[in-house]
Amino acid sequence: MNDNIDDTSSNTPLSGGWGASSYIDLYKAHHENIKKHSAQVMNDLRDDAFALFEKLGFPTVALENYKYTDLKQSLAIDYGLNLNRIPIPVNPYDVFKCDVPGIHSYLYFVVNDGFYPVNDPRNSKLPDGVIIGSVKEVAATHPELFQDYFGKLSSTKQDGLVAFNGTFAQDGFFMYIPKNVTLDKPVQLVNIMRADVDFMAVSHNLIILEEGAKAQLLVCDHTVDEVRFLSNRVTEVFVGENATYEHYKLENTHTKTTNLSTLLIDQRTSSNVLVNVITLHNGLTRNMIEIDLDGEGCETSLCGMVIGDKNQQVDNFTSIIHNKPNCNSRELFKYVLDDMSKGAFTGKLYVAKDAQKTSAFQTNRNILLNKTAKMRTKPQLEIYADDVKCSHGATIGSLDETAKFYMQARGISEAEARLLLMFAFTNDVIENIRIPALQDRIKMLVEKRLRGELSKCEGCVICQ
Amino acid sequence: MLEIKNLHANINGKEILKGLNLTVNAGEIHAIMGPNGAGKSTLASVLTGNPAFTVTEGDVSFNGKNLLELSPENRSREGIFLSFQYPVEIPGVSMVNFMRTAVNEHRKYKGLEPMSATDFLRLQREKKELVEMDNKLANRSVNEGFSGGEKKRNEIFQMAMLNPLLSILDETDSGLDIDALRIVANGVNKLKTPENASIVITHYQRLLDYIVPDFVHVLYDGRIVKSGGKELALELEERGYDWIKQEVDGK
Numbered sequence: 001m002n003d004n005i006d007d008t009s010s011n012t013p014l015s016g017g018w019g020a021s022s023y024i025d026l027y028k029a030h031h032e033n034i035k036k037h038s039a040q041v042m043n044d045l046r047d048d049a050f051a052l053f054e055k056l057g058f059p060t061v062a063l064e065n066y067k068y069t070d071l072k073q074s075l076a077i078d079y080g081l082n083l084n085r086i087p088i089p090v091n092p093y094d095v096f097k098c099d100v101p102g103i104h105s106y107l108y109f110v111v112n113d114g115f116y117p118v119n120d121p122r123n124s125k126l127p128d129g130v131i132i133g134s135v136k137e138v139a140a141t142h143p144e145l146f147q148d149y150f151g152k153l154s155s156t157k158q159d160g161l162v163a164f165n166g167t168f169a170q171d172g173f174f175m176y177i178p179k180n181v182t183l184d185k186p187v188q189l190v191n192i193m194r195a196d197v198d199f200m201a202v203s204h205n206l207i208i209l210e211e212g213a214k215a216q217l218l219v220c221d222h223t224v225d226e227v228r229f230l231s232n233r234v235t236e237v238f239v240g241e242n243a244t245y246e247h248y249k250l251e252n253t254h255t256k257t258t259n260l261s262t263l264l265i266d267q268r269t270s271s272n273v274l275v276n277v278i279t280l281h282n283g284l285t286r287n288m289i290e291i292d293l294d295g296e297g298c299e300t301s302l303c304g305m306v307i308g309d310k311n312q313q314v315d316n317f318t319s320i321i322h323n324k325p326n327c328n329s330r331e332l333f334k335y336v337l338d339d340m341s342k343g344a345f346t347g348k349l350y351v352a353k354d355a356q357k358t359s360a361f362q363t364n365r366n367i368l369l370n371k372t373a374k375m376r377t378k379p380q381l382e383i384y385a386d387d388v389k390c391s392h393g394a395t396i397g398s399l400d401e402t403a404k405f406y407m408q409a410r411g412i413s414e415a416e417a418r419l420l421l422m423f424a425f426t427n428d429v430i431e432n433i434r435i436p437a438l439q440d441r442i443k444m445l446v447e448k449r450l451r452g453e454l455s456k457c458e459g460c461v462i463c464q
Numbered sequence: 465m466l467e468i469k470n471l472h473a474n475i476n477g478k479e480i481l482k483g484l485n486l487t488v489n490a491g492e493i494h495a496i497m498g499p500n501g502a503g504k505s506t507l508a509s510v511l512t513g514n515p516a517f518t519v520t521e522g523d524v525s526f527n528g529k530n531l532l533e534l535s536p537e538n539r540s541r542e543g544i545f546l547s548f549q550y551p552v553e554i555p556g557v558s559m560v561n562f563m564r565t566a567v568n569e570h571r572k573y574k575g576l577e578p579m580s581a582t583d584f585l586r587l588q589r590e591k592k593e594l595v596e597m598d599n600k601l602a603n604r605s606v607n608e609g610f611s612g613g614e615k616k617r618n619e620i621f622q623m624a625m626l627n628p629l630l631s632i633l634d635e636t637d638s639g640l641d642i643d644a645l646r647i648v649a650n651g652v653n654k655l656k657t658p659e660n661a662s663i664v665i666t667h668y669q670r671l672l673d674y675i676v677p678d679f680v681h682v683l684y685d686g687r688i689v690k691s692g693g694k695e696l697a698l699e700l701e702e703r704g705y706d707w708i709k710q711e712v713d714g715k
Contacts, residue, residue, distance in 0.1 A: 406552040406606075409512050410566040410622060411540035411573070420565065424556025424605075 019075065020057035020160075024050075027167055030083055037085040038170035039139040041146045042204065045155050049166025056160040065159075068344035068376045069286050069315040074258035077228050079200035082112060085170060090194050090224075092116055103437040105188035105218065108132060110173055112193060113201035113231075124185075129178035132187065135206060136171045145176055150206055153236045153264035159288070161260050165234045169204035172233075177213035179240075186216035186246075186435055191231070193221075193257065198228040205235040209243040211268075216246040216435060223253040230258040237265040241295065244272040246434055249287070250280065250442070255310060257283040262290075269295030269324075276432055277304035278442060279314045280449050290319040293327045293355075300329040305429040307449050308341030308373070319348035322355040322385075331362040334429050336422050336450070337373035344376045347392065353384040362392040367399060367425055422450050465490050465661055466511075466531075466630055471522035472686075473510045480506040482686030483522070488630065491658040495672055495697060496665045498683035499705045504665045505549060507683070508634040512546045513539050526630070540566075541573035543629030547619040547636050554606040559618075562606050563588065563625055570626060591624035595651040613644035620651040631655075632663045637671040649674030669701035682708055 027034070027050055035043045058075050059066040082088075092109040106123050109116035115134030131138055131145070139146050154162050173189055193201060209215055223229055239245045245265075253259060259282060267273055277287055291300055306314045320329045335343040347362045366375045379392040399421050407417035426446055433439040466488040473481040480503045488494055498504055510517050511524065513536035524531040526542060534542065554562070567587075568578040579587070588602065595617040607615050616636055623631055633652065637645055652662065652675055664675055672680075672694065680696040681688045684705070689712045690696070700708075 400552075400554075403552050403554045405514055405536060406548065406554070407562070407566075408536035409540055409546055409548075410562070410626065411537050411569045412562075412566050413537050413569060414535070416565060416569065420557050420562070421554070424554065427556040 020053070023164065023168075024054055026081075034083055034168065034170060037083065039136040041139045041143065041150045042135070042169060045151045045166055048155065049163050052158070053160060053163035053167050056158065056163055058164070059160045065317060065346075068342075068346075069284070069313060071258070071260075071284075071286075074230060074284055077198050077230070079198050079228070079230055080195065081168065081200050081202070082114070083168075083170070085114065088112060088114065088194055090192075091118070092190065092192055103186060103188070103218075103435065103441070105186045106132065106183075107188045107190070108173065110189065110191045110203065112195065112199065113169070113171060113203040115171055115173060127181050127183065129181060130183065131174065131176040133174055134171055135174045135204065138174045138176075142176075145208065146206070149208055149236065149238050151236070153266055153290075153292075154204070154234050154262070157262075157264075159262075161232060161288075162234055162262055165202055165204055165232050165262070168202040168232075169234065170202070172203040172205040174205070175207045175215070175217070177209045177215045177243075179210040180212040181210075182214040183216065186218050186438070188218045188220065190220045190222060191233070193223040193225070193229040193231065193253070195225055195227055195229070199230075201229070201231045201233075203231075203233050205233065207235065207237040207245075209237075209239050209245050211240040212242045213240065214244045216248070218248045218250065218435075218438065221249070221251040221253050221259060223257050226254070226256070228256040228258075229253070230260070232260045234262045235264065237263070239265060239267045239271040239273055241269045242271060243268070246274045247276070248433065248435075248438065249275075249277045251278070251282050251285060252280045252445075253282050255283045255312065257285075259283070259285040261286070262288045265289075265291045267291065267293050267295060267298045267300065270297040271295065272299040274301045274432065274434065275303070276301075276429070277316065278429070279304070279306045279308070280445060281307070282312055282314060284313045286315045286317065288317045290321065291329075292321045292323065293329070294323050296324045296326045298324070298327040298329075300327070301432060302329070302331045303429050303432040304333045305426050305446075306333075306335040306337070306343055307426075307446065308335065308343055309338040310341065311339070312341045313343075314341075315344040315346075317344075317346045319350065320360065322349075322351040322358045322360065324352075325354060325356045325358065327355065327358055329358075329360045331360075332429060332432065333364045334426055335364075335366040335375060336369065336425060337366065337375060338369040340372050342374045342376075345394075346378045346380060348380045349382070349390065349392070351383040351385050351388055351390065355385045356387045358385060358388040358390065360388070360390045364394045365425070366394075366396045367422065368396060369399065419447070419450050423447060465527055467523075467525045469523045471510070471524060472520045473506060473517050474520060475506070475517050479520075480517075480686055481510065484683075484687055486681065486688060488661050488663060490629075490661055492679065493656075493662045493664060493675065493677045495677035495680045495694075496663060496683050496688075497667065497680060497697060497700055499709070502683045503686045504683050505634055508546055508549075508632050508663075508665060511539075511632060512536055512544060537569070538573070540626070540628075541570050545623050545626055545628035545631040547616070547623060547631065547633045549634040549636075549638065551607050551610075551615040551619055553608045553610075555608050557606050559602045559604060559606055560588070563622065566622070567625060587625065591621055594624050594654055595620045596647050597621050612639035613641065616640055616644065616648055617651070620648050624651065624655055627655075629660050630663070631660070632665065633675075634665045635667065636664075637666055637668065645671065646674060669697045672697045684708060684712055
């Protein structure tokens, strides 16, 4: 099974350990190969990304934006990369029954960092003009869809992880919704990590909604094998005028996973965006989310929830940039942390000088179930306009003892009372799911997770 | 049914109950009155197992079981119910979910199957009428945004749902206007049977016009210092507590 791993990078550690320098050497030695197996649109930006990565290296806790999450250990692991794009011998449609029942989605898989080419026979025909597929393939047939978008948000980011992604990503998920087209069903993208040795996946996704388009995307992150995984994914989303986009990200990975994800969204006039990021189970996760409001009258909801225990770490690093007037944004993140888990939240809110009549509200509430769990929270508001309504609130506390006793006094066991309180605490994040079947499903998964049962989807044979 | 012998209890090291004795039999209503700080609410808290209080001495038996050894939830399942002086708001937990969980935990304790959704809704509808509770309250979070009167009605509704053997009403009259008081008292009276009993804790005689006690006890400085019939409540209303304090302190 080792065949599918590029053996130059999986077996012998390169000199200098597995810091940035080994990847710099790897790129220098293999850049032709990397380019050969990738798309022109990605290669056009690759050398610049590499130059930036050479300069920045991997982020360390010395950087303000990374002070709460130390990636050193995760990045020191000798991961294999699939630079030669050898197909992974697994048919996810056969083994993966993790479909959210009743949701009736258009279902797609990315195995590690490769778009799984066979379309699900259950997927009904997409509406006219809608394109969903692999970046590499669609870029060859429809280059015009890429030139105005690909890399426009990511290539300017002074961030070591984004630069690393630009250097090594060879493919990704692509979705295009033409003007005034509404996708009748949500699109479900399942990222499956599957390998026999410690493995790294690097992918760059692109999502475009033209004017007046409507789409819902559910991204599920799963791990299959008991090896150590690292994923570095960049997703760029362009939401056109009056378009509506919902992005749900559900992570249910094992504790040996490092999940580094960057979601960059650009919103145009009167567009409506909902992002809901739910971390049910994981190892170390950093979600960087930036939403740019580049048109008037935008509506933005950014929500998330974390349930952490054991040694899990989750860092949601979020920015909402109000560049134009008359936009409303609302941000809500909730964490429930137990054992030795660590949570971090940063809520950057930037209101430009001209972004008058902005209304922006941010809330981060956290429950620590014991004394060893840790939470760091940092609201960060920069407001340069003078006619705005902005607020933020951050709290860290424990379960309400009086409420717990009240329930016990009605015959509800202590464990059940705790569960009801935790569930109630996360409820308003779940209510920010606009797909009813998904909302029900998430409710069930959250409850199972809080009960301490492994929160895997029913009937799923591979995420055990 | 309930037998309290020489009960001592403290909170944060401060002794509040100092040797309290009380016996309650099935079919009886006992009123406990007394000045502020006498220990009335402490008694309610200790009987229901509030972890803020520590029992240092004495015995409490409930239908032959050592009550002090039971967890708060098992005391409830054994049939003790406290109507809280200050009912707690629990945002995010719906009344329906809360009540269904409670009812089914009681049933599980008795070895019964969980109640079907239809039966539960029927029971809930029936009991809501008892306290004239608004339908929409049942769909809201527990006590969240309820008025003072609604909270107390909600306590009696829960009591009706759980059908306790011994109900302890801790200042259920506080914060109620006269109409709400009548509704709450009516609810309590309708739930009265020869098999159950009540302890009514109150400051004022007013509630006892509606819920007529068989016995009235005066709690002062952590002990029951005087007991009598319902006429004792009237005497207290007229004369205050000073004469009792003098009687006790003078001894």
